[in-house]
Amino acid sequence: MLKRVHYRSSYLPYLLVAPQIIITILFFIWPAAQALYQSFLLQDAFGLSTEFVWFDNFIELYDNPNYLNSFARTGFFSLAVASLSMGFALFFAALADRVIKGSHTYRTLLIIPYAVAPVLAGTLWLFLFNPTLGIITYFLDTFGIDWNHKLNSAQAMSLVILAAAWKQISYNFLFFIAAMHSIPKSLIEASAIDGAGPLHRFRTIIFPLISPTTFFLLVVNIIYAFFDTFGIIHAITAGGPGNSTEILVYKVYNDGFVGLDLGGSAAQSVILMFIVVVLTVVQFKYVERKVQY
Amino acid sequence: MIENRPLTTFVSHSVLIIGVTLIVFPIWIMFVAATHDALRLTQVPLPLLPGDQLWANLQTLFQGKEFGIPIHLSVFNSLIMALMISVGKISISVLAAFAIVYFDFRFRMFFFWMIFITLMLPVEVRILPTYEVVAHFNMLDSYWGLSIPLIASATATFMFRQTFLTIPDELMEASRIDGASPMRFFVDVVLPMSRTNIAALFVILFIYGWNQYLWPLLITTDPDMYTAVMSIKQMLESGESEPQWQLIMLTALIAMLPPVLVVVFMQKVFVKGLTDSEK
Amino acid sequence: MSDIKIEQLKKSYQSTQVIHGIDIDIRDGEFIVLVGPSGCGKSTLLRMVAGLETISEGTVQIDGAVVNDLEPKDRGIAMVFQNYALYPHMSVYDNMAYGLKLMKLPKAEIEQRVQQVAQLLQIEDFLDRRPSNLSGGQRQRVAMGRAIVRKPKVFLFDEPLSNLDAALRVQMRMQIKTLQRNLGVTTLYVTHDQVEAMTMADRLVVLKDGIAAQIGTPMEIYDDPHNQFVAGFIGSPAMNFIDCEVTEDHIVIGEQRISRPPHVNMRGKLVLGIRPEHFIEENTSALEGEIEMIEKLGASILLYVSCKNVSQAIVIQCEGHLNVNIGDTKNISFDSHKLYFFDPSTQQRVY
Numbered sequence: 001m002l003k004r005v006h007y008r009s010s011y012l013p014y015l016l017v018a019p020q021i022i023i024t025i026l027f028f029i030w031p032a033a034q035a036l037y038q039s040f041l042l043q044d045a046f047g048l049s050t051e052f053v054w055f056d057n058f059i060e061l062y063d064n065p066n067y068l069n070s071f072a073r074t075g076f077f078s079l080a081v082a083s084l085s086m087g088f089a090l091f092f093a094a095l096a097d098r099v100i101k102g103s104h105t106y107r108t109l110l111i112i113p114y115a116v117a118p119v120l121a122g123t124l125w126l127f128l129f130n131p132t133l134g135i136i137t138y139f140l141d142t143f144g145i146d147w148n149h150k151l152n153s154a155q156a157m158s159l160v161i162l163a164a165a166w167k168q169i170s171y172n173f174l175f176f177i178a179a180m181h182s183i184p185k186s187l188i189e190a191s192a193i194d195g196a197g198p199l200h201r202f203r204t205i206i207f208p209l210i211s212p213t214t215f216f217l218l219v220v221n222i223i224y225a226f227f228d229t230f231g232i233i234h235a236i237t238a239g240g241p242g243n244s245t246e247i248l249v250y251k252v253y254n255d256g257f258v259g260l261d262l263g264g265s266a267a268q269s270v271i272l273m274f275i276v277v278v279l280t281v282v283q284f285k286y287v288e289r290k291v292q293y
Numbered sequence: 294m295i296e297n298r299p300l301t302t303f304v305s306h307s308v309l310i311i312g313v314t315l316i317v318f319p320i321w322i323m324f325v326a327a328t329h330d331a332l333r334l335t336q337v338p339l340p341l342l343p344g345d346q347l348w349a350n351l352q353t354l355f356q357g358k359e360f361g362i363p364i365h366l367s368v369f370n371s372l373i374m375a376l377m378i379s380v381g382k383i384s385i386s387v388l389a390a391f392a393i394v395y396f397d398f399r400f401r402m403f404f405f406w407m408i409f410i411t412l413m414l415p416v417e418v419r420i421l422p423t424y425e426v427v428a429h430f431n432m433l434d435s436y437w438g439l440s441i442p443l444i445a446s447a448t449a450t451f452m453f454r455q456t457f458l459t460i461p462d463e464l465m466e467a468s469r470i471d472g473a474s475p476m477r478f479f480v481d482v483v484l485p486m487s488r489t490n491i492a493a494l495f496v497i498l499f500i501y502g503w504n505q506y507l508w509p510l511l512i513t514t515d516p517d518m519y520t521a522v523m524s525i526k527q528m529l530e531s532g533e534s535e536p537q538w539q540l541i542m543l544t545a546l547i548a549m550l551p552p553v554l555v556v557v558f559m560q561k562v563f564v565k566g567l568t569d570s571e572k
Numbered sequence: 573m574s575d576i577k578i579e580q581l582k583k584s585y586q587s588t589q590v591i592h593g594i595d596i597d598i599r600d601g602e603f604i605v606l607v608g609p610s611g612c613g614k615s616t617l618l619r620m621v622a623g624l625e626t627i628s629e630g631t632v633q634i635d636g637a638v639v640n641d642l643e644p645k646d647r648g649i650a651m652v653f654q655n656y657a658l659y660p661h662m663s664v665y666d667n668m669a670y671g672l673k674l675m676k677l678p679k680a681e682i683e684q685r686v687q688q689v690a691q692l693l694q695i696e697d698f699l700d701r702r703p704s705n706l707s708g709g710q711r712q713r714v715a716m717g718r719a720i721v722r723k724p725k726v727f728l729f730d731e732p733l734s735n736l737d738a739a740l741r742v743q744m745r746m747q748i749k750t751l752q753r754n755l756g757v758t759t760l761y762v763t764h765d766q767v768e769a770m771t772m773a774d775r776l777v778v779l780k781d782g783i784a785a786q787i788g789t790p791m792e793i794y795d796d797p798h799n800q801f802v803a804g805f806i807g808s809p810a811m812n813f814i815d816c817e818v819t820e821d822h823i824v825i826g827e828q829r830i831s832r833p834p835h836v837n838m839r840g841k842l843v844l845g846i847r848p849e850h851f852i853e854e855n856t857s858a859l860e861g862e863i864e865m866i867e868k869l870g871a872s873i874l875l876y877v878s879c880k881n882v883s884q885a886i887v888i889q890c891e892g893h894l895n896v897n898i899g900d901t902k903n904i905s906f907d908s909h910k911l912y913f914f915d916p917s918t919q920q921r922v923y
Contacts, residue, residue, distance in 0.1 A: 135338065
């Protein structure tokens with residue numbers, strides 16, 4: 001933590017941490033506390049009076065099938081995004097790890113989606129799957145598939161999952177490649193001498209050895225799907241049709257800024273914060289374990 | 294490669310090429326759409342090869358009449374926001390990390406935990422109360438409002454802390470004997486030794502800042518403050534008729550170009566920074 | 573002119589005291605080596621003189637002025653670290669010039685001083701290089717150069733040679749010693765290597781558990797160790813310690829006895845100390861033992877001889893071409909004037 005040798009100074013360290021601490025208090029701690037406080041309040045429709053209602057907002061959420069559905073939907077969404085994106089990334093990484101020539105070019109092209117803003121990614125996929133114009137819609141039509149995510153909620157969900165997974169492939173790819181590079185070459189060589197072919201080697205040596213990275217990425221991808229996909233959904237479906245793509249983060253925004261249910265939205269925020277805390281702790285437990293190696 | 298199997302290598306390359314093509318395909322289509330006129334983009338099937346309307350579309354965007362803000366101004370806003378966020382985050386984090394690693398002072402651990410918990414509160418989660426704070430400080434529709442609430446970053450602080458812990462203690466002692474004050478040591482030794490990390494972090498944070506969407510959407514009402522990324526949504530919603538896809542795609546193309554260029558050209562340092570910092 | 577006076581120096585971390593009151597008077601130009609096993613407090617002591625550790629009690633004076641509360645840069649010292657602590661992002665020149673720049677010396681003087689020292693150390697060809705492009709020995713010399721350009725009153729060395737390979741270490745220790753003699757700068761040098769300590773020091777300070785076990789010239793300490801620790805630590809191979817009982821007529825060792833030399837006037841259960849090089853070849857045996865192991869060193873040969881009911885094998889240094897085999901019976905005779913006796917409970921030397 002602290003260096004064995006360190007400076008003593010009366011005021012300098014406080015001066016150094018001050019900017020960060022002030023911004024943290026103003027824009028992180030204070031709003032979080034506000035959210036917590038507001039989650040205990042009930043405001044009437046005109047914002048004229050507020051009442052302290054303890055856990056009523058939370059109880060209401062618990063009794064609200066809409067919210068519970070959104071919860072389940074978010075779970076499905078994030079698992080689908082994580083597995084799709086990680087699956088493809090792992091596949092590409094395994095191949096790219098095998099080839100020497102051109103692997104740099106592949107990497108350069110594969111990291112591009114990382115730099116694309118979620119809302120732009122959403123717009124892009126929206127265009128490809130546009131029910132009347134989209135190129136992919138056109139292809140699907142020739143196969144007899146009628147695509148309209150504005151009406152079909154299963155198709156809407158598939159599209160946001162696809163867009164979200166596409167954007168995250170870069171990140172997963174880079175981590176899988178790094179993990180594979182860190183496997184000692186001698187291990188691979190030893191198993192090759194033992195007569196294991198490339199596929200067998202991947203299954204019995206490489207995959208088990210990168211499992212810490214896989215687990216780490218699973219957590220990161222879930223966090224990503226939970227919180228960083230707002231722009232994608234906002235651009236493609238705006239939560240629709242019905243509420244079929246309204247994940248938790250989107251619902252906080254919708255209920256708070258559009259529906260103006262401040263207490264309910266705040267209660268949702270608090271629940272989300274709790275989820276982030278749990279996920280972050282899991283992630284850090286993992287980091288700690290990794291550091292000890 | 295362990296064994297030389299030309300066939301497997303050939304298959305690997307083929308599959309990779311197909312895969313990479315699929316990944317890049319949406320971006321290609323975006324580029325193609327940006328080079329056609331509105332009429333062509335209403336005829337199914339849409340083109341797969343570029344047209345000749347890129348310049349005309351570009352001119353329309355530069356005028357910006359239809360969407361409130363000319364593209365070069367929104368790109369400028371994005372640039373300011375992304376730079377303020379990335380430079381701001383790096384500056385406050387590097388200072389805080391220096392204090393936490395190199396000084397023994399009261400409440401050190403308290404401050405450390407205070408920074409740590411911000412790691413757990415993404416802006417999407419506390420968006421409403423943060424909006425109220427920014428409104429309270431009259432920072433709506435300003436560069437400050439766009440950037441400052443996003444610049445406290447536990448991740449960057451942690452990364453710098455990690456880096457500083459790997460700098461040998463003796464360097465600090467040697468500098469004390471050489472007569473360097475703590476801030477001299479910081480400027481002359483710590484910062485130069487953290488160059489790679491700073492560069493890597495800059496790439497990550499520049500992209501993070503540039504790609505902000507919900508936050509600018511909420512706090513800007515003045516079209517002059519729109520950023521390139523968020524103006525897309527305005528364009529998607531504008532008008533009753535079918536959106537002007539050639540303009541939307543060109544805007545998207547322009548809006549994604551700076552972060553893509555940054556990530557491609559600083560690839561080496563970015564990859565190193567990304568995979569190191571998260572471990 | 574710079575002497576150092578260390579008086580009743582103590583160091584505690586929280587509740588544990590690690591240095592228990594040390595007094596050393598160091599004369600101008602003297603080369604003092606602090607030697608002791610790891611954890612004895614030798615580095616802490618050096619760092620307190622440097623100003624890198626606070627002083628809990630007692631005083632350090634340089635040139636008669638108490639420096640307890642001075643910053644390291646104001647003490648007129650320069651230090652060479654074990655890992656050299658060169659700034660990795662600066663060239664050799666900048667590494668050496670950094671302290672001078674902070675002293676706000678004129679550019680020309682900095683240039684001149686660095687060049688001069690670089691010449692002295694034969695590193696003038698590397699001035700543009702980064703430390704990472706230098707070999708271990710070259711880095712070591714740059715670290716010395718950085719210390720010398722400051723023109724300090726005192727040099728402090730913290731195990732500067734322990735990262736070098738054996739051959740280079742021997743070469744560098746002679747260079748450091750020569751350089752120090754030519755510059756005439758008072759020097760404090762920390763090492764755990766007793767050979768290094770013996771060969772370099774004008775005077776040695778043997779430390780144990782935060783106490784100065786003995787202070788003296790190498791030969792004083794070799795010939796006249798004050799206690800069993802110092803006797804065992806200084807000298808290579810280490811001194812033999814044999815439990816014995818001195819009676820009126822004999823010294824009883826295990827089941828054997830030798831007649832008591834008349835000048836040994838102590839009685840009772842004692843520890844007999846004898847250096848491996850102080851056995852003599854005589855046909856009249858004093859003790860008898862069996863050769864357990866043989867180490868051939870070329871110039872000499874070490875015999876590990878076990879005697880009945882003596883817990884440890886006795887190490888004897890003999891002439892290199894001695895023809896012996898494992899399992900042989902060996903007669904052991906000592907030079908009766910080179911025996912040491914220690915009190916087994918206090919470990920102090922009694923004779």
